Amino acid sequence: MFGKKKSITGLTYIAQGTRVTGESHFAGDALVGGEIHGTIQSEGTVTIEPSGLISGDIECQEIKVSGLLQGKLRCERLVITGTGTVEGDVSSNHMEIFEGGQFIGVRVKDKHIDRLEQQAVVDDKKLQKIMELDDKKIKKAQ
Structure with missing residues (x-):
């Protein structure tokens, strides 16, 4: 009641069959079933579905990859599921790869x-x- 007001942000959904190119900024979480090519900034969690593809530079708090991520990533936490593939340079403090998940690239812990x-x-x-x-x-x- 008297505490800090929480910022209300919605979920951004990029549906399968949709292709977005350019610079994207998400104030909240994003769920990607389609394709994004370009620069992405998110203040929340980005989730790439098995049908999803992100190609470019990504900066976010957390990213969960079940599809394909290609490019340069800066995040606090990276999770690659059993169907996920990450190709590129990753800067993250926490990284988790499930059985079947693939990481092809270089990872550094600092930014x-x-x-x-x-x-x-x-x-x-x-x-x-x-x-x-x-x-x-x-x-x-x-």
């Missing part, structure tokens, strides 16, 4: 994914130089 991206750029440049040297050696041998 410094940018360091991973910088390292990947450096590694790509080194690889490119090595390939150029190999091409020069092949041309000389011919």
